[in-house]
Amino acid sequence: MYSTRPVKIAGMGYYVPPNVLTNFDLEKMVDTSDAWIQERTGIRERRLAGRGVTTSDLAKEAALACLKDADVSADQVDLIIVASASPDHLFPATACIVQHAIGARGAAAFDMEIGCTGFIYALATGAQFVASGMYKKVLVVGAECLSRLVDWSDRTTCCLFGDGAGAALLVEGEAGEGFLAFHLGADGSGGDLLSLPAGGAKMPASRETVDKGLHYIHMEGKAVFKFAVKIVDLAVTKVLEKCGRTPQDIGVLIPHQANLRIIESACARFGISKDRVMVNIDKYGNTSSASVPIAMCEAISEGRIKKGDLVVLVAFGAGLSYGSAAIIW
Ligand code: ACO
Numbered sequence: 001m002y003s004t005r006p007v008k009i010a011g012m013g014y015y016v017p018p019n020v021l022t023n024f025d026l027e028k029m030v031d032t033s034d035a036w037i038q039e040r041t042g043i044r045e046r047r048l049a050g051r052g053v054t055t056s057d058l059a060k061e062a063a064l065a066c067l068k069d070a071d072v073s074a075d076q077v078d079l080i081i082v083a084s085a086s087p088d089h090l091f092p093a094t095a096c097i098v099q100h101a102i103g104a105r106g107a108a109a110f111d112m113e114i115g116c117t118g119f120i121y122a123l124a125t126g127a128q129f130v131a132s133g134m135y136k137k138v139l140v141v142g143a144e145c146l147s148r149l150v151d152w153s154d155r156t157t158c159c160l161f162g163d164g165a166g167a168a169l170l171v172e173g174e175a176g177e178g179f180l181a182f183h184l185g186a187d188g189s190g191g192d193l194l195s196l197p198a199g200g201a202k203m204p205a206s207r208e209t210v211d212k213g214l215h216y217i218h219m220e221g222k223a224v225f226k227f228a229v230k231i232v233d234l235a236v237t238k239v240l241e242k243c244g245r246t247p248q249d250i251g252v253l254i255p256h257q258a259n260l261r262i263i264e265s266a267c268a269r270f271g272i273s274k275d276r277v278m279v280n281i282d283k284y285g286n287t288s289s290a291s292v293p294i295a296m297c298e299a300i301s302e303g304r305i306k307k308g309d310l311v312v313l314v315a316f317g318a319g320l321s322y323g324s325a326a327i328i329w
Helices: 023-027 034-041 055-070 094-102 118-132 188-193 207-211 221-242 260-270 288-301
Strands: 007-015 019-022 045-048 079-083 108-112 138-145 163-172 178-186 252-255 310-317 321-328
Touching: 007 055, 007 118, 007 178, 007 288, 019 023, 023 034, 034 260, 045 163, 055 079, 055 094, 055 138, 055 163, 055 288, 079 094, 079 118, 094 108, 094 138, 108 118, 118 138, 118 163, 118 178, 118 288, 118 310, 118 321, 138 288, 163 288, 178 221, 188 221, 221 260, 221 310, 221 321, 252 260, 252 288, 288 310
Parallel strands: 079 108, 079 138, 252 310
Antiparallel strands: 007 163, 019 045, 138 163, 178 321, 310 321
16 A cells, blocks of 8 residues: 555445345256356356345445444445446446435445456555545445346356445554555456447447347456456466565455356465365355455355455456455454
């Protein structure tokens, strides 16, 4: 951190909707199988937001759980950042909707859209506000309803994604705790590999865009997979270098939950044993910017993250984008 104030996470919370869609349910919808999905991705089931429930609703629940965990009231929050690839609207910002929904009347609010890397970018951004002294309490939320943007007749994407939200409250810490370093990056030349082509200024909604299915997630899975394996390696290496640590120092690795094979490849590369990596993709699928905070919350509640541990977060996604963070818990 390029600052004088250390920044730490004072509390976390998450929310996943109760509706479960299993691989066996998917077998009845498209030409796929539980065996294929488990073998190629590690996913067994995912959660889907119910009718009328949207990204800001999931974000609100995660935010309230986070504030409860931190023992902070909503009116004490100075800034809310929501990272999402599936915001309620192009505008207003989902963060503003959440601000109103939780009663954080004094908080500034804005969204960040950088695909599945969103939560790490939002943590890095929020941490700068605390580090600079501009704000004391920054609520960072990763929230997604990707089920609304998936073509449920496309077996190559519909089995991958799930809905959910996770949140962290950032405050000033003591020396020697909290964020040690971030590493953020992007390779915009790969933007077409993972996109939602229509509905923005370049391709506004029309009968043609609807007929051609251009309002659904488009992904070149193999190319994104190759990028992910390479970039997880780079992002973890860089963030460790920045804080003078090695892979052996990692207490718990919290990777973006996109594909079990990508996670296993990173663990093999860094020599990280299974007990030092958090995996919950089997239950939730890829919840994009919500995946890292949900996995963190579960790692904490399972007692896998202990005080003083070096926790490394890493994510990648649309953009193409990537990011990592190193934290002393
Ligand atoms: N069920 C059965 N068969 C399937 C399915 C399915 N659900 N999906 C694809 N197949 C078939 C394909 O049609 C193909 O058949 P073919 O050989 O007859 O053409 C075969 O399985 C192999 O397909 P591949 O795409 O080569 O399968 P792969 O092993 O690459 O796995 C996957 C696909 C799971 C999508 C993988 O490429 C992946 O995980 N990519 C990375 C995704 C990711 O990390 N996204 C990042 C972030 S998302 C965000 O930012 C919003």
